[in-house]
Amino acid sequence: MPSIKKVAEVAGVSVGTVSHVITGSVPVSEPLRLKVQAAIRDLNYHPNHVARSLKTSKTRTLGIMVPDLTIPFFPRVIRGAETAARQHGYCLIAVNSDDDCERQKELLSLLRSQRVEGILLVIAAAPTPLNQISRIIEAGIPVVCVDRVPDRVPVDSVSVEDLDAAQMGVEHLIAMGNRRIAIVTGPITLKNERRRLQGYRQALQNAGIEVDEDLIWQGNLRSDDVAAICRARLSGTNPGPDAIFATNGPTALGVLRALRDSGLRTPQDVAFATFDELTVDDLFTPSITTIVQPAYDIGFRAAEILLERIEGEGVVAQPVTIRLPAILEVRESSGSRINGQGR
Amino acid sequence: MPSIKKVAEVAGVSVGTVSHVITGSVPVSEPLRLKVQAAIRDLNYHPNHVARSLKTSKTRTLGIMVPDLTIPFFPRVIRGAETAARQHGYCLIAVNSDDDCERQKELLSLLRSQRVEGILLVIAAAPTPLNQISRIIEAGIPVVCVDRVPDRVPVDSVSVEDLDAAQMGVEHLIAMGNRRIAIVTGPITLKNERRRLQGYRQALQNAGIEVDEDLIWQGNLRSDDVAAICRARLSGTNPGPDAIFATNGPTALGVLRALRDSGLRTPQDVAFATFDELTVDDLFTPSITTIVQPAYDIGFRAAEILLERIEGEGVVAQPVTIRLPAILEVRESSGSRINGQGR
DNA sequence: AACAGAGCTTGAGACGTTTCAACCCCCGTC
DNA sequence: GACGGGGGTTGAAACGTCTCAAGCTCTGTT
Numbered sequence: 001m002p003s004i005k006k007v008a009e010v011a012g013v014s015v016g017t018v019s020h021v022i023t024g025s026v027p028v029s030e031p032l033r034l035k036v037q038a039a040i041r042d043l044n045y046h047p048n049h050v051a052r053s054l055k056t057s058k059t060r061t062l063g064i065m066v067p068d069l070t071i072p073f074f075p076r077v078i079r080g081a082e083t084a085a086r087q088h089g090y091c092l093i094a095v096n097s098d099d100d101c102e103r104q105k106e107l108l109s110l111l112r113s114q115r116v117e118g119i120l121l122v123i124a125a126a127p128t129p130l131n132q133i134s135r136i137i138e139a140g141i142p143v144v145c146v147d148r149v150p151d152r153v154p155v156d157s158v159s160v161e162d163l164d165a166a167q168m169g170v171e172h173l174i175a176m177g178n179r180r181i182a183i184v185t186g187p188i189t190l191k192n193e194r195r196r197l198q199g200y201r202q203a204l205q206n207a208g209i210e211v212d213e214d215l216i217w218q219g220n221l222r223s224d225d226v227a228a229i230c231r232a233r234l235s236g237t238n239p240g241p242d243a244i245f246a247t248n249g250p251t252a253l254g255v256l257r258a259l260r261d262s263g264l265r266t267p268q269d270v271a272f273a274t275f276d277e278l279t280v281d282d283l284f285t286p287s288i289t290t291i292v293q294p295a296y297d298i299g300f301r302a303a304e305i306l307l308e309r310i311e312g313e314g315v316v317a318q319p320v321t322i323r324l325p326a327i328l329e330v331r332e333s334s335g336s337r338i339n340g341q342g343r
Numbered sequence: 344m345p346s347i348k349k350v351a352e353v354a355g356v357s358v359g360t361v362s363h364v365i366t367g368s369v370p371v372s373e374p375l376r377l378k379v380q381a382a383i384r385d386l387n388y389h390p391n392h393v394a395r396s397l398k399t400s401k402t403r404t405l406g407i408m409v410p411d412l413t414i415p416f417f418p419r420v421i422r423g424a425e426t427a428a429r430q431h432g433y434c435l436i437a438v439n440s441d442d443d444c445e446r447q448k449e450l451l452s453l454l455r456s457q458r459v460e461g462i463l464l465v466i467a468a469a470p471t472p473l474n475q476i477s478r479i480i481e482a483g484i485p486v487v488c489v490d491r492v493p494d495r496v497p498v499d500s501v502s503v504e505d506l507d508a509a510q511m512g513v514e515h516l517i518a519m520g521n522r523r524i525a526i527v528t529g530p531i532t533l534k535n536e537r538r539r540l541q542g543y544r545q546a547l548q549n550a551g552i553e554v555d556e557d558l559i560w561q562g563n564l565r566s567d568d569v570a571a572i573c574r575a576r577l578s579g580t581n582p583g584p585d586a587i588f589a590t591n592g593p594t595a596l597g598v599l600r601a602l603r604d605s606g607l608r609t610p611q612d613v614a615f616a617t618f619d620e621l622t623v624d625d626l627f628t629p630s631i632t633t634i635v636q637p638a639y640d641i642g643f644r645a646a647e648i649l650l651e652r653i654e655g656e657g658v659v660a661q662p663v664t665i666r667l668p669a670i671l672e673v674r675e676s677s678g679s680r681i682n683g684q685g686r
Numbered sequence: 687a688a689c690a691g692a693g694c695t696t697g698a699g700a701c702g703t704t705t706c707a708a709c710c711c712c713c714g715t716c
Numbered sequence: 717g718a719c720g721g722g723g724g725t726t727g728a729a730a731c732g733t734c735t736c737a738a739g740c741t742c743t744g745t746t
Contacts, residue, residue, distance in 0.1 A: 001458075001482060003702055014726045019704060026705090029724065044482060049456040050402060051702035053393045054731050070419055072622065075412040082439065091453065093436055096425065110434060113392040115344075139344065139387060256626050278623060279415065283599050285628035346732055357696045362734060369735090372694065394732035397701050 002043040011039035022047055053115065060090050062306060063111035064120040064146075067099040067221070072279045073249055073295050074122070077146060080299025081120055088307050090117075099221065101126040108132060118142040118306040120299075123150050125187045125221060142309035146302045149191050149321070156309070158302040158322045160293045162192050165326035166199030167206075169273050169291050170245055174207045176334050178243035178271050182215040184230060184255050185247045196247040196275060215241055219251050226254025227261070234262045243271035243334070249278055252288075272333040275326075286332030294324050345386040354382035365390055396458065403433050405649060406454035407463040407489075410442040410564070415622045416592055416638050417465070420489060423642025424463055431650050433460075442564065444469040451475060461485040461649040463642075466493050468530045468564060485652035489645045492534050492664070499652070501645040501665045503636045505535050508669035509542030510549075512616050512634050513588055517550045519677050521586035521614050525558040527573060527598050528590045539590040539618060558584055562594050569597025570604070577605045586614035586677070592621055595631075615676040618669075629675030637667050 004022075008015045013032055020026040021036040028036070039045070053059040062085050066074040082092050093116060097104040104124045111119055119136065121143055133153050137143055145157040173181050183200045185193045197216065204211050217233050219226035234240060244259075246252035252274035259266055266272050266286055273289040281288040305320055347365075351358045356375055363369040364379040371379070382388070396402040405428050409417040425435050436459060440447040447467045454462055462479065464486055476496050480486055488500040516524050526543045528536045540559065547554050560576050562569035577583060587602075589595035595617035602609055609615045609629055616632040624631040648663055 005702075015703085016705080016726055016728095017724085020725085023704075027724075032725085044478065046452060046455040048397075048458060048702050050393055050396045050458050051731090052704075054391075054397050054701090054733090055703045055705085057731070059393060069412075069421055070415070072413070072415065075418055078412055079439065091436070091438075091457070093434070095434075096422065109389060112389040114434070115391060115393050135387065253623060253626065256623075260626070280596060280599075280621060280623070283596065283603070283627065347734095348732075358733085359696055359698095359735080360694085363695085366734075370694075375695085391732050394701090395734075397703085397731090398733045398735085400701070 001048075002045045003048065004045075007036065007039045007043060007045050010043060011035045057115075059115045059117055061114065061116045062090050062092050062118050062120060062303065063114070063116035064092055064094045064122075065097050065104065065107055065111070066094065066122045067097055067124060069094065069096050071221075071250060073147075073276055073293065076295035077122075077299035077302075080296035080301075081146075081303040082299075084300045084303035084307065088311070090307065097122075097124045099125040101128055101132075104128065105132055108136060112136070112139070112141065116141070118144070118310050120144050120146050120302050120306060122146050123148050125190055127189050142306055144302045144306045144309075146298060147192070151191055154319045156302075156305050156320045158298050158305065158324070159192065160298065161323045161325050162195035163199040163202070165291050165293075165328075166196035166245070166247065166275060167203045168199075168326075168328050169275060169289075170200045170203035171207070172289070172328060172330065173243045173245060173271060173273055173334055174203060174209070176243075176267075176271060179209055180212070180215065180239065180241045181209075181243045181245060182217060182233070182237075182241035183245045183247065184217045184219050184226060184251050186251050187220050188218055193247055200245060219254060221248070221250045223250050223254040223257065226251050227257040228254075230255050230258030231261055234258060234264070241270060243267075243273070246272075246274040249274070249276040252276070252278060256288075266333050267335040271335065281329070281331065284333070286335070289331045289334035290329045292327045292329050294326065297324055344391075345388045346391065347388075350379065350382045350386060350388050353386060354378045400458075402458045402460055404436060404457065404459045405433050405461050405463060405646065406436045406438065406457070406459035407465075408438050408440050408447065408450055408454070409465045410440050410467060412437065412439050414564075414593060416490075416619055416636065419638035420465075420642035420645075423639035423644075424489075424646040425642075427643045427646035427650065431654070433650065440465075440467045442468040444471055444475075447471065448475055451479060455479065455482070455484065459484070460653050461487070463487050463489050463645050463649060465489050466491050468533055470532045485649055487645045487649045487652075489641060490535070494534055497662045499645075499648050499663045501641050501648065501667070502535065503641065503669050504666045505538035506542040506545070508634050508636075508671075509539035509588070509590065509618060510546045511542075511669075511671050512618060512632075513543045513546035514550070515632070515671060515673065516586045516588060516614060516616055516677055517546060517552070519586075519610075519614060522552055523555070523558065523582065523584045524552075524586040524588060525560060525576070525580075525584035526588045526590065527560045527562050527569060527594050529594050530563050531561055536590055543588060562597060564591070564593045566593050566596040566600065569594050570600040571597075573598050573601030574604055577601060577607070584613060586610075586616075589615075589617040592617070592619040595619065595621060609676050610678040614678065624672070624674065627676070629678070632674045632677035633672045635670045635672050637669065640667055 004015055004018050008018045018036050020028050021033050064081055078094055085092050095107045101124050130153050145155050147159050149157045149159050185197055201211055219229050244255055246255045264270050275291045277290050281290045347358055347361050351361045361379050363371050364376050407424055428435050438450045444467050473496050486498055488498050490502050492500045492502050544554055562572050587598055589598045607613050618634045620633050624633045
C-alpha cells in the first residue's frame with residue numbers, strides 16, 4: 001500500500017506538497033497539483049486515515065451502540081445517524097450490546113480505544129451503572145442517549161414522546177369502545193417503559209376508567225417470553241381484557257403470537273394496538289394499529305446534536321433533551337368489536 | 344486523554360514496560376506489573392488504537408457493506424459476521440451502499456482509507472464494474488462476497504443455494520396443485536436472481552409444465568415498484584396465475600400488497616411462497632410459506648473465511664465458494680386452493 | 687572469582703500523516 | 717537597485733504506540 005512519501009517521490013515533489021494537494025488547506029500551483037494528482041491515480045493511493053487520525057487526533061468517527069441490530073427500529077435509527085454523520089464527513093461504527101450491561105461496558109471501552117469522537121448510546125435494558133456514562137463524558141467524549149433516556153444522568157438525549165404517544169394509543173382504544181384494556185410492557189427498568197405505562201394510566205384516568213393492576217402485564221424484549229406470559233395471563237385473568245396495548249415491537253410480536261395461540265380473534269375478541277412498528281403492519285390480517293416512531297429522525301437529530309458538541313466551540317451548554325412526537329396509524333386491529341360476540 | 348507516556352510516568356517505569364504489560368508480549372515482573380496496572384486504572388487509560396494500528400499496520404477492523412441495513416436479511420448477516428469478528432478480536436464497520444454503484448465506490452474508498460484489513464461485500468444491484476472489486480484484492484485487501492456473487496470475478500463468496508432453494512419452493516407450489524405459477528424477481532442484473540429464476544424453470548421442467556414467459560415478472564428491490572408492477576400484471580394477464588413465487592423479501596412485500604389491492608385472497612385465489620423471510624411470516628393471515636435463508640451463518644462463515652485470509656500464512660489458495668442450503672418453511676399461504684372458486 | 691546466560695527493563699527509531707517555520711523566487715514599490 | 721512581501725514549496729517535528737537491540741541484574745557454573 002503506497003504512502004504519501006511514495007506519491008511525493010513519483011510526482012517529484014516534497015511530502016508536504018502532496019499533503020497540501022490532498023487536504024486543500026494550502027494552495028498549490030497548477031502544474032505541481034496535476035503531477036501529484038496523476039501520481040495518486042497511478043499508484044492507486046488512498047490516504048492513510050489511521051496516520052491522519054493520529055496526527056490530528058481527530059478520527060472523524062462516531063460510535064453507535066444499540067441493543068440488537070435485528071430489531072427493526074434500530075436499523076432505521078442508524079440510517080438516520082449515518083446520514084447526518086456522512087454530511088459532516090464522519091463515519092459510524094455500530095455495535096450491539098445485547099442489552100447486557102457487562103457487554104456494554106466492554107464495547108464502550110472498545111469505542112474509546114478506537115478513539116471515536118462521540119457516542120450515540122441506546123443504553124442496555126439491564127440497569128446501567130450510571131458511572132459508565134458519566135465517566136465517558138468526563139473524559140471529554142460527548143454522548144447522546146438515543147431512544148432510551150437514563151435516569152438521573154445529565155446527558156443529551158433524543159427520544160420519542162413516550163407518555164403522550166402511549167396515551168394517544170390507549171385513548172384511541174378507549175374511543176373504539178374498549179374498557180378493560182391490558183398493557184404489556186417491556187422491562188420496567190427502562191424509563192421509557194415506565195413513561196409509556198404512565199401514559200396508559202393517564203388515558204384511563206382521563207376517561208374515568210379505574211386502573212386494574214391485574215391488567216398491567218410486565219414482559220421483556222424477548223417475544224417468546226412475552227408470548228408465554230400473555231398466554232398465562234389471558235387464560236388466568238377473568239374477565240379477560242377486551243383490548244391489549246403493547247409498548248414496543250418485540251413485545252407486540254409476543255402478544256400477537258399469544259392471541260393466535262389462545263384462539264382469540266383480533267379485533268373481534270380482543271382489540272390490539274402497539275407502540276413501534278412491526279415492519280409490515282399494513283399487511284397483517286387484520287392490519288395493525290400502530291404508533292409509528294420517527295426512528296430515522298431520532299437517529300438523525302441525535303447525530304446532529306452529537307456533531308454539534310464535537311465541532312462546537314467549547315460551548316458546554318446544558319444537556320439537550322429532545323422528544324419527538326409519534327404518529328398514530330389507525331388500522332383494523334383496534335376496530336370496535338363486533339357486537340356482543342366477545343368472550 | 345492520557346497516553347502511555349503518562350502511565351509510564353505515574354507508574355515510575357519506562358514506556359516500553361507499560362507496553363509490555365498491556366500487550367503481554369514480554370514478561371514483566373510482578374511488582375512492576377501491579378504498579379502499571381494501578382496507574383492504568385487511576386488514569387482511566389485506554390490504549391490508543393489509532394497509534395497502535397499505525398505502528399503495527401494492523402487495524403483489527405473489518406468492513407462490511409450491505410445495500411440497506413433496513414432490509415431484515417442484512418442485520419442478521421451482520422450479527423453473524425460481528426460474532427465471528429469479535430471472536431478473533433476484530434471489530435466491524437458497516438456501511439450502506441443503497442444499491443448504488445457510485446456510492447459503493449466511494450464507500451470502498453472510505454474503507455480502504457480506514458485501512459480495514461478485509462471487506463465483506465454485498466455488491467450493489469446496479470451492475471458493479473468488475474474492477475472495483477479486483478483492484479481492492481490486487482491491493483492486498485481480501486474480499487469475501489456475501490449473498491450476492493459477482494459474475495466473472497474470482498473472489499471468495501458465501502451465499503445461499505439459490506437455484507436449489509428456488510426450485511424447492513416452486514416444486515412445493517406445484518405439489519400443492521398449482522400449474523400456472525408466476526415468478527416475481529428482483530433486478531435480473533444479479534446473478535442470484537438469475538439463478539433463482541433458473542431454479543423456477545428447472546422445477547417447471549421437471550414437472551413437465553411449459554414455461555410461460557408472460558408469467559415471469561421482473562421487479563426490483565423497492566416494494567412499491569413491485570406492487571405496481573404486480574397490480575398491472577395481475578389485471579393484464581389472462582388467465583391469471585394460480586400461484587406466485589417471489590424471489591426475495593422486498594419483492595415479496597410488493598406482491599402481497601398487490602394481491603391485497605387486487606382483492607385476491609391467498610391461498611384461495613392465488614397461492615404464494617417467497618424466498619427470504621419477512622420477519623414475522625408466521626403471524627400473517629394466512630401465514631406465509633417461506634424459504635428461510637441461514638443469514639446469520641452466511642455472515643459468520645463469510646467473516647471466518649475473511650479472517651482466515653487475513654491471518655493465514657500467505658497461503659493464497661483458490662477462491663472459496665460456499666453455498667449454504669436454505670430451508671423451506673411450509674405454511675398456509677401455499678395451501679392448495681379451495682376447489683373451483685378461482686378466478 | 688570470573689563468566690555465561692537467563693530474565694527483565696530500557697531507550698530509541700519508525701509507522702504515515704499534518705503543520706509550522708523557514709526558505710526561495712519574483713514582482714512591485716520607493 | 718535595494719527592499720518588502722506574497723505566493724509556493726520544503727523539511728522536520730510530533731502524534732502514541734510497538735519492538736528491536738542493548739543494557740542491567742542476578743544466579744549458577746566452572
